[in-house]
Amino acid sequence: MPYSRRAAVYDVEYTEERDVGFILGLVGQAAPSVLEVPCGAGRLSLRIAPYAGRLTVVDLEPEMVARTVAALEREGHGGRIRGRVADMRELRLEERFDLALIPREALQLLPPEEGRQALAAAAAHVAPGGRLAVDLATFLPVPGGAPDPDYYDPARTDGVWATDWIRTLSDGSQLVRQSAQHHDGMSIRFDLQYRVLQGGRVAEDWAAGMRLHRYSRGWIDDARPDGMAVEAVHGDYDGSDFTGDSPRLIALYRRGPAAGR
Incomplete structure (x- = not known):
């Protein structure tokens, strides 16, 4: 995608x-x-x-x-x-x-x-x-605070998928993002999965990823x-x-x- x-x-x-x-x-x-x-x-x-x-x-x-x-x-x-x-x-x-x-x-x-x-x-x-x-x-880790950046969870086990959030788009459909993270030496890889829901059905889905150093x-x-x-x-x-x-x-x-x- x-x-x-x-x-x-x-x-x-x-x-x-x-x-x-x-x-x-x-x-x-x-x-x-x-x-x-x-x-x-x-x-x-x-x-x-x-x-x-x-x-x-x-x-x-x-x-x-x-x-x-x-x-x-x-x-x-x-x-x-x-x-x-x-x-x-x-x-x-x-x-x-x-x-x-x-x-x-x-x-x-x-x-x-x-x-x-x-x-x-x-x-x-x-x-x-x-x-x-x-x-x-x-x-x-941020003691007593939310993770920063908000898409990174230092407590999450590598490779474990989790739903990050469900948010409403301008047309009223819902966007769901799931992610998994993987530590690799001096970088962190993020696998991302997106789904657009309309009337409870999956209207579209795609995958993406990024690596941060x-x-x-x-x-x-x-x-x-x-x-x-x-x-x-x-x-x-x-x-x-x-x-x-x-x-x-x-x-x-x-x-x-x-x-x-």
């Missing part, structure tokens, strides 16, 4: 909002131009657009870009929005931005060496004095793009410093006034 099919239900599947306040705080710190890569179906884009003078959204999947741009246009932001289809590892835009964002676990779809390429590609689009933010999951605190320094300094490394969206048991690994890089390390 092509990834474009998931794009049609992405806004129902991914409803995480824990990062929104943190991201809007970055946008509000003198960031009139923003690059978001990848954009998915516009979960963050729609929240950022009212506060950005210029927003460019990028994704490898054309349907994701189309859905995001259409949603932004419906909200009246079309004149300040640009959508591009591109591989984040090979991003080449003739633009520079005050803020570049690689949200949630997007970079972790790539192994760390390829993640370094994507980070450098995004950084090349940051204007002097601008910032680059990359948000990673540590896949550690673990990134370390040391990688943040080792992968630092040319001309950028590590400004901060947070362990969660409250701005706390990263520690060995933090649920997130959020790096902020800032570009100096001139090129060079």
Whole structure:
């Protein structure tokens, strides 16, 4: 099943909002131009657009870009929005931005060496004095809290299938997602099964999967793009410093006034 099919239900599947306040705080710190890569179906884009003078959204999947741009246009932001289809590892835009964002676990779809390429590609689009933010999951248990990311359960046995949720689509049908996870060294593979129910019957079903890679605190320094300094490394969206048991690994890089390390 092509990834474009998931794009049609992405806004129902991914409803995480824990990062929104943190991201809007970055946008509000003198960031009139923003690059978001990848954009998915516009979960963050729609929240950022009212506060950005210029927003460019990028994704490898054309349907994701189309859905995001259409949603932004419906909200009246079309004149300040640009959508591009591109591989984040090979991003080449003739633009520079005050803020570049690689949200949630997007970079972790790539192994760390390829993640370094994507980070450098995004950084090349940051204007002097601008910032680059990359948000990673540590896949550690959250004491007393819900798992983060919400599709990962550190207590689940590998290979055991479970129903994650049942959610209602815009046409009134129901989308059911089941998943199983498999730990494999420095990565976690997720097998996903989707079913669309109409009147209690299965109208459609498809399978998908993804592999997410673990990134370390040391990688943040080792992968630092040319001309950028590590400004901060947070362990969660409250701005706390990263520690060995933090649920997130959020790096902020800032570009100096001139090129060079």
